[in-house]
Amino acid sequence: MSTNPESIPLPAVRRLSLYLRQLEALARSNQATVSSKELGRALRLTDAQVRKDLAYFGQFGHPGIGYRVDEVIRRIRRILGTDKTWNATLVGLGNLGQALAAYRGFGRKGFQLVAVFDADERKVGRPVEALEAVVVQPLRELRETVARLNVRLGIIAVPAEAAQAVADQLVAAGVRGILNFAPVALLAPPHVALTSVDLAVQLEQLSFQVGMQTSSVRPATERG
């Protein structure tokens, strides 16, 4: 484990996720080894790029064999940190929040939901359906709970107008990352990783494109 993750350029880190995706698919189909050429073709990258990326974290192909799929998967997961488990909290238990509480993908990537907060006093104290032993807490307990449970990631699923205040509380409480599902651009200090998933924007863009495709295909009968 001689590789220092901070020395890897961020675009290469993003490509690690793509390699992992492809390698996991190969593992599912029981392929034991893969060449940089084959990986590159699948991901539309040059094989020189693939070799350079994998070399960043000390992974080199074996002559005549290529890369061992299992070995590279294990190494990428270790670099990404998804082989560890971090505690996470969800703030906002509306429709989207309930959906996220039930989403098992967090656990698969090493984020365990250990606390849920909501501003609605009627929800406070109730168990969270999808999560064992988690009860909805009021926002005023956020800071203490995040510190006590060593929560590293805050997931925001509150309405747009409440999102920045929640982000500020999460940052003050000491989280190291924020995953924002509220349809608004948030600010966070540079030591806190911030990622936004704006489904509303993506649906609007799809709506525009679906409408365009439609209008160009059958302009007369369209009503929508």
Add this chain to the structure above:
Amino acid sequence: MSTNPESIPLPAVRRLSLYLRQLEALARSNQATVSSKELGRALRLTDAQVRKDLAYFGQFGHPGIGYRVDEVIRRIRRILGTDKTWNATLVGLGNLGQALAAYRGFGRKGFQLVAVFDADERKVGRPVEALEAVVVQPLRELRETVARLNVRLGIIAVPAEAAQAVADQLVAAGVRGILNFAPVALLAPPHVALTSVDLAVQLEQLSFQVGMQTSSVRPATERG
């Protein structure tokens, strides 16, 4: 309605979503008008860019008043097509699929879930909890149902290895857009709009960053 949506450059269409987000926030705080300067500052764009973008769809500021918030919101929604309703289908009713079925954001952006498909025969015939009058159908009925209900958008929430085959079936059935939640890159013909939301990639990137932040903040006590 003299504007032809196809004449608007795609980056401007993406910015329409950002303007809409900001204008909706202003409307919630009962602000009736806004200047290009104020909009630009909020979105980190120049006011020249704002004026140019809004002019694409025939919207001009009123001298001394600025833009009327409600008027511009209405116009942007019309351009994006989110003032219309398109029928949509969800394929895959696992954890993520159930979460998506319960997510009300689709409806708010004009996509109504009218059909749900799953390959698991044990799920077929059951009502979908979050959707009134929708019963899980087998995949073999996809083509006929999409045509009969005039479904425009297919939402894919199946495992990675099944996703391309489902996309192909949706395209053959005549959908105009695909929203892919499977963690895999899909191919679709150019007349079908394709958007992918890869939460797994975003969680991996957050995991990497949370790990990095952590290691640089407290290198000795870290265990993860």
